[in-house]
Amino acid sequence: MRMGGLTVWFWALASASALLLGPVVSSSSTTWVADGTVLELDDSNFESAISSLDLVLVDFHAPWCGHCKRLAPQLDAAAPMLAALKNPIVIAKVNADKYSSLRDKYGVDGFPTLKLFIHGVPQDYKGPRNADLLVRYLKKFAAPDVTVLDSDSAVADFVEAAGTFFPIYIGFGLEESVVSKLALKYKRKAWFSVVKDVSEDVMMLYDFDKVPALVSLHPSYNEQHVFYGPFEEEFLEDFIKQSLLPLAMPINYDTLKSLDDDERKLVLTIVEDEDDEKSKNLIKILKSAASANRDLIFGYVGLKQWEDFADTFGANKKTKLPKMVVWDRTEEYFRVNGSETIGEEDQASQVSQFLEGYKEGRTIKERVGGSLSLTSFISSFLGLGTVYVLVFVVATIILVRKATEEEPLRVGRGDEVDRATSSISEAESREAGEKED
Structure with a gap:
């Protein structure tokens, strides 16, 4: 039984190393x-399906997985709603425990794993898993690159239908061709539309005073920004990239993932409780600073909301807070000499002094540490596959030296540990049953 457990653990490490053409699509x-x-x-029809169907959400699951069993009814409920769209989206599932070649090919290292295949190209699905919210989220991927609107009511309907999961860009007085290239490039991140006829009521509602204008909306953060040009691609793309994220964002597992392909450094403010009044006042100051420093991302996290994450930057219950650091989202971060913490008086000036000190190079480099292990921390935004690769050598040495160790090494955060542990335990149980037979 013990060797079976080791085999399963080595297997786990090694594993790490619809826009349809009509309602019916045929293959050979x-x-x-x-x-x-x-x-x-399964192995026999997977490639045929994803190459024939333009938009497919695939659930890589295992029959024994409790999380998978709870997700299945939500996918069953969402499937007919997605199929009823003008451009249908198809939901599919694969028993990735049985069809290991598909599991390995698409880097599935936990169950359930959802991937959205767009014209056969997979991307990780990071949206909600409730049926109604999942449908609303996925509508984005079946929508036109740019929606052309012709009235005030059409604008209102578009914003309502878009929901709150993605930022919204509306080009007032702009031709579709002006934004079409960038709309295609950023389609997975935002909604795009243009409006030809602009009324004074709409101008007042969206707070711009001349056309052409590109308005960005962040419904979930109640933020709005206006760009008046120039509308050459370089300047237009700068505005789009800088306004994809809110001015100051709460840092959690989901928002960390949204930073994956943003090269800007993160100005991170650690507070005791991000929901108390003192923190909310400081967040307003951070938004003002962010507006004037678009070359940086601004975020905040409460010790109460995510203590382990705050601890990686040397912040705990004994630390004087608020505390600001600059993090490039690797294993290092920077403190600014003389601006370790933010006092209660004149916080706007203190934030300005911190940013000035950082840009002038008055910094002290530190390594990410704390009680949250580095592998667990990295897994929060790189995924278990990367973590398994990072710890493979160490784990191998441990297993060779301690072949009789009672439990396999586990890495990852909360739900990922549950999934990995469930996978190992279930496999060991099955193996034991086979030996008893």
């Missing part, structure tokens, strides 16, 4: 129908 051997059911895919 299979006819795929967007009929509102969840497709069952």
Whole structure:
């Protein structure tokens, strides 16, 4: 039994190393129908399905996984709603425990894993898993690159339908061709539209005083920004990239993932409780600073909300808070000499002094540490696959020296540990049963 457990652990480490052409799509051997059911895919038909269907959400699951069992009814409920869209989206599932070649090919290292295939190209699905919210989130990927609006009511309907998961860009008095290239480039991150006829009521509602203008909306953060040009691609893209994120964002597992492909450094403010009044007042100051320093990302985290994460930057219950650091999202961060903490008086000046000190190079380099292990910390935004690669050598040495150790090494955060642990335990149970037989 022990060797079986080691085998499973080595297997876990090694594993780490619809826009349809109509309602019916045919391949050489299979006819795929967007009929509102969840497709069952396997080694024999997976590639045919994702190459024939333009938009497919695939659930890589395992029959024994409790999380998978709870997700399945949500996907069943979402499937007919997505199939009813003008441009249908198909939901499919794969028993990744059984079809290990598909599991390994697409880097599945926990269950359930959802991936959205767009014209056969996979991307990780990071949206909600409740049926209604999942449908609203996925509508973005079936929408046109740029939606052309022709009235005030059309603008209102567009904003309402877009929801709060993605920022919204509305080009007032702009031709579709002006934003079409960038709308395609950033389609996975935002909604885009243009409005030809602009009324005074709309101008007042969205707070701009001349056209052409590109307005960005962040419904979930109640933020709005206006760009008046120049509308050459370089300047337009700078505005889009800088306004994809809110001025100051709460830092959690989900928002960390949204920073993956943003090269700017993060100005991180650590407070005791991000929901108390003192913190809310400081957050307003951070937003003002962010507006004037678009070359940086501004974020905040409460010790109460995410103590382990704050601890990686030397902040704990004994630390004087608020505390500001600059993090490049690697293993290092920077303190500014003389600006370790933010006092209660004239906080705006203190934030300005911190930023000035950082830009002048008056910094002290530190390494990410604390009670949250580095592997667990990295896993929060790189995923378990990367973590397994990082710890492979160490784990191998441990296993060779301690072959009789009672439990396999586990890495990852909360739900990821649960999934990895469940995977190992279930596999060991099955192996034990086979030996008893």
